[in-house]
Each structure stands twice: as C-alpha cells, then as structure tokens.
Amino acid sequence: MISNIGIPGLILILVIALIVFGPQKLPQIGRGAGDALREFRHSTKGILEDSSEPQNPDRKT
Structure with missing residues (x-):
C-alpha cells in the first residue's frame, strides 16, 4: 500500500x-522519525541475526 504512493503523493x-x-x-519531527526508524532497523537486524543461529545446537552426552 505504501509503495503505491508515488512522487505526487509524497509531495x-x-x-x-x-x-x-x-x-x-x-x-524536529523529521529528525525524530529518522531516529525512530534507525533504532527500529537496528533492533530488527539484531533479532534477525539471533534467529539465524541454530535453535538446538548439537550436544555431546
């Protein structure tokens, strides 16, 4: 839905x-939105990196 906005919509x-x-x-609003987006991307990157690790590593018994 957001990808259908286009240049006239953004203006x-x-x-x-x-x-x-x-x-x-x-x-100020733009700076705050940019900071929030940067923090969101940083957080999701950390979550994605954590989820790419094996859930149950091989254990030696």
Whole structure:
C-alpha cells in the first residue's frame, strides 16, 4: 500500500505536514522519525541475526 504512493503523493503529504506542524517543528519531527526508524532497523537486524543461529545446537552426552 505504501509503495503505491508515488512522487505526487509524497509531495501532498509533505505539504499537509508543513501546514499542520509549521516550518519550525517539521525538522524536529523529521529528525525524530529518522531516529525512530534507525533504532527500529537496528533492533530488527539484531533479532534477525539471533534467529539465524541454530535453535538446538548439537550436544555431546
């Protein structure tokens, strides 16, 4: 669904965000969203790396 937005849709979203939040708040909101996305990617990368390890390693008895 998000991949179907396109350039005109992104421009419309940015214009609406500019009107709603104003030019002073928009950089702060963008920075916060970028930080949140970076943290989310970092967390999911750690989870994916953990899940790629074998669940039950061979045990010597």
